[in-house]
Amino acid sequence: MNRQDFLLNGVKISFHHQQKIRTLILMNTVKNQQLFAIRLSLVIGVLMLVGKWYAYMITGSAAILSDAAESVVHIIAVTFAAYSLWLSYQPADESHPYGHDKISFFSAGIEGGLIILAAMFIIYESVNKLVTGIVLENLDVGTYIIFGASVINLGLGGFLVWRGKKSNSLILIANGKHVLTDSWTSFGVVAGLMLTQYTGWLPFDPLVAIAVALNILWEGGKLVRQSVGGLMDEASPEIEKKIHAVLQEETVKRGLHYHEMRYRDSGISVWLEFHLLFPKGTMIEIAHADSTEIESALTNALGQNTHIITHLEPYEDHDEIHPEELKH
DSSP, X not given: OXXXXXXXXXXXXXXXXXXXXXXXHHXXXXXXXXXXXHHHHHHHHHHHHHHHHHHHHHHOOHHHHHHHHHHHHHHHHHHHHHHHHHHHTSOOOSSOTTOSTTHHHHHHHHHHHHHHHHHHHHHHHHHHHHHHOOOOOOHHHHHHHHHHHHHHHHHHHHHHHHHHHHTTOHHHHXXXXXXXXXXXXXXXXXXXXXXXXXXXXXXXXXXXXXXXXXXXXXXXXXXXXXXXXXXXXXXXXHHHHHHHHHHHHHHHTTXXXXXXXXXXXXXXXXXXXXXXXXXXXXXXXXXXXHHHHHHHHHHHHHTSEEEEEEXXXXXXXXXXXXXXXXXX
């Protein structure tokens, strides 16, 4: 048994299969964490929706209406996000040979678009109240309800973004940012309601709603921009830095070289390929073992599902095979 193998219940398991087992365990753990987070977001979102619409019904506040409308959008978005998360983990098939990961970017774009629509609705309703007249009541009770909702959403949004970044899930990050936007919206509404109660000037309510809507519009635009960038395979400086750091360390200590590194972030997975240059005459078994160890180091460093293709080449003949590439 070589240095890369071990025995499991009397059966020799190769290093290559060890890595497959570790990757499967990692994927399953991350998947369960992501599913828990998105379900939590959906449950809390429903509770927030009920509370905010009740607050609007007893107050007639345009600012609270804006917050409630945002919650409606959140429920629709998180439902689609939950479906997208499930679909992203479905295995590759004949019509999708690279899997379904990129639904993550589509989901983020849908969420951003819904946020933009909510902002436009809020602005319309607020302007309408400024024109037709403002009638408010029970502002104290409404303020308490919205403040409580904003605190809960602040905690939930922070958790979703943290979990999304840790598991590299754009779906969770987008949903978390949406919840955080909802939270800041609620805090803004609370401020507007307090100003309205303190000054007695009713137009404060719809004016605050318009200001909140503009902020929502900005956040929705950023999500759409991020979605387009992902669908176009936009580079990620953070991921690229990690890849180069690992490749540099692993190749130097083995006396190897690498080049032609390319990658794409599909939302929950990273697809990576590069050329690995070996001294001429290196046995294929040794080259394969080294490349497998380097791939393992990359997977561990990225901390997510990673698909790696390594092209093995002899270093001495490289200038004859790829003469132009040596100039870069």
